Amino acid sequence: MQIIPVIDFKNGLVVHAKHGNRDDYAPLKSELCKSSDIFDVVGAFWTLFRFSTIYIADLNAITGQSNNVDLLSGVLSTFPHITFWIDGGYPLCNADLQQHKNFLPVLGSESFHDENVSDIRKFNSNFILSLDYSVTGEMGAKTLFSMPELWPEHIIIMSLPRVGSNQGPDLDRLSAYRKHYPQQKIIAAGGIRDKEDLRTLGQIGIRQALVATALHNGKISPDDIATNRQKNTPRAGYF
Numbered sequence: 314m315q316i317i318p319v320i321d322f323k324n325g326l327v328v329h330a331k332h333g334n335r336d337d338y339a340p341l342k343s344e345l346c347k348s349s350d351i352f353d354v355v356g357a358f359w360t361l362f363r364f365s366t367i368y369i370a371d372l373n374a375i376t377g378q379s380n381n382v383d384l385l386s387g388v389l390s391t392f393p394h395i396t397f398w399i400d401g402g403y404p405l406c407n408a409d410l411q412q413h414k415n416f417l418p419v420l421g422s423e424s425f426h427d428e429n430v431s432d433i434r435k436f437n438s439n440f441i442l443s444l445d446y447s448v449t450g451e452m453g454a455k456t457l458f459s460m461p462e463l464w465p466e467h468i469i470i471m472s473l474p475r476v477g478s479n480q481g482p483d484l485d486r487l488s489a490y491r492k493h494y495p496q497q498k499i500i501a502a503g504g505i506r507d508k509e510d511l512r513t514l515g516q517i518g519i520r521q522a523l524v525a526t527a528l529h530n531g532k533i534s535p536d537d538i539a540t541n542r543q544k545n546t547p548r549a550g551y552f
Contacts (some may be wrong), residue, residue, distance in 0.1 A: 314511050314541055315366075316533070317398070317500070318358050319525035320351065322381055323372040327354045330370075330525060331477035338372070343529035351384065355392055358528075361535045366396045368419065368523055374401040375424060382409050389413040398441050400424075403432070419469070421445050425454035433463045443469040443502070446486070467498045469523065475504030477526045482510055484517060491518045507532040511541070 321330040321338065326349045328338035340349040346357040351369075358364045369388075374380035380401060386409045389397055393415055400419035401410070410416045420433060421443040433442075442464050445452040452473075457463065470490055472483040482504045490499050501514050502523035511533070514522055527533040 314515050314519075315521045316362075316364070316511070316528075316538060316541070317366050317368050317521060317523050318362070318364050318528055319502075319523045320354060320367060320369045321372060321525070322351060322369055322385075325381065325384060327351050328372070329477065329529075341529065344531045345529055351388055352391060355388060355395070359392065359395065362528075362538050364395070366398065368398045369400070370419075371399065371401045375421065377402065386410055386413070389415055400443060403429075417441060419443050421471070422451065422453035422457050425457060427454050427456045430454040430457050430460070430463070433457075436465075438465040440465055441467050441469060441500075443471050445471045445473060446483075448474045461494060461497070464494075464497060466496075467500060467521075468494075469500040469502050471523075472503035476502075478504055479506055479526075480504045481506055482514060482522075484513065487514070487519055488517050508537045508541075 321328050323338055327341040328349070329341050330338055341354065345361060346353050348354070355367060358367060369385065371381050371385065385399060389410065390413070396415045396417060398417050398419050399410060400421050403420060403424040405418060417440065418436070419441045420436070423445040444458055451458050470487055472486065475483060482501050487499060487501055498521065499519055500521040500523060501519050505511065505522055505524050506527055511522060524533060
């Protein structure tokens with residue numbers, strides 16, 4: 314299992330995501346570091362876990378309230394040994410980010426509508442797709458969920474109501490995607506509480522997971538990550 318830590322970024326600070334209620338996200342409080350500064354959080358992830366890939370959600374850009382491109386560009390320059398998956402909404406405001414070799418865009422369904430969903434073709438599958446779900450179901454372009462011809466190899470199944478909820482991952486939905494789209498590499502996101510959840514995800518064939526809260530509260534520790542790496546040799550085709 315490859316664990317990819319999540320950083321939710323808003324108004325220049327790392328915030329604690331919970332249930333997808335973005336207006337209520339407060340500055341991060343973590344056992345890993347005493348700061349909500351993004352450079353400090355990335356530094357803690359590297360020092361403690363040696364994560365080679367980190368996911369960042371620029372919540373200002375996703376919600377159309379400006380963006381944090383200048384700060385994120387500084388992060389990519391400061392940590393060139395880490396690959397950053399960055400969701401900055403669509404249309405992308407990331408010309409500066411694209412200059413960095415350690416940048417890969419995340420395109421979320423919530424940032425598209427049915428009229429512009431075909432724009433995804435111009436990325437030539439060089440992105441991560443996030444299929445986003447709210448408590449009421451599919452978010453954004455509904456047609457995108459039924460057009461696998463537009464999908465890249467790696468797909469995040471993002472269950473926003475479970476984020477920071479301590480409810481566990483949406484195993485039924487993840488299992489359904491694994492069954493119906495075996496050619497895709499499905500990435501779990503939302504609700505992962507501890508190493509037992511990671512083990513359960515592995516049993517249904519999930520090999521990558523986005524994790525935030527369980528890292529910050531210590532439910533998944535550096536020792537857990539080290540043990541996981543010792544048990545699993547790298548697989549070809551994974552980031």
